Amino acid sequence: MSVDIGALAGILRHAAKAEILPRFRRLDAGMVKIKTSAIDLVTEADEAAERFIKAKVAALAPEALFVGEESVAADPALLTALADADLAVVVDPIDGTANYAAGLPLFAVMAAVVSKGETVAGIIYDPMGDDWMIAEKGSGTWLRRPDGEAVRVQVAEPAPLADMLGCASVAFMPAGSRATVLANFAKVRIVSNYRVAGHEYRAFVSGHTHFLGYNKLMPWDHLAGTLMAQEAGGYAARLDGSPYLPHHVDGGLIVATDKDSWEALRREVFTY
Missing domain, CATH: 3.40.190.80 (D-Maltodextrin-Binding Protein; domain 2)
Incomplete structure (x- = not known):
């Protein structure tokens, strides 16, 4: 069992364009809610984007357990299920919700693929820059753009x-x-x-x-x-x-x- 990483990356981008960016700097007070504390927020865009991604992932990889931040808020047992799942897709529909709700253009859409207790792929999509950072286990980490350009990235040299x-x-x-x-x-x-x-x-x-x-x-x-x-x-x-x-x-x-x-x-x- 596996997940098409390119297709998953496209789903994150589509969700951002359909549900996240249209609401950016257009949220009224009723569209932002406090979850556990004043620094833990959820917006209408988080919930709509997760629904969008969940439906698309169900079509792409119907055998995969879907673990989303907002889904877990509603059903904490999903976290327990993640440990034993043969295949899972873990999603943060808007990482940096506080920034998003404040109108700051620094937020991301993230997904990871887990196979038998191990992370095998990860995607971080930046809606503002319209590009992805993507890694698959054993294949390096790449900055990828919608035109197909890909640049391999490396961490900095160690410093004192x-x-x-x-x-x-x-x-x-x-x-x-x-x-x-x-x-x-x-x-x-x-x-x-x-x-x-x-x-x-x-x-x-x-x-x-x-x-x-x-x-x-x-x-x-x-x-x-x-x-x-x-x-x-x-x-x-x-x-x-x-x-x-x-x-x-x-x-x-x-x-x-x-x-x-x-x-x-x-x-x-x-x-x-």
């Missing part, structure tokens, strides 16, 4: 800790450790947070940053990007050094240019 640029989120770190990690960020050159993991991964695999750091690990946020990072030559592992797998939702994650950089970041920065 004091020269590292990176992206990290402290929002879901343990409260008792957050101040320590924030203070430790002084040991690197720049730390940013775009509030959209998809673009943080795209910047990393393109060689523009040296690390990423996260605590909460929902599969639609990190499966595609982690595979891309590895296929682009980077190193990724949870805080205890174990591999990040599709069924993991916690345990933290550091993505770095190489293992030595990962170890330095774990020791000096992400010390919770």
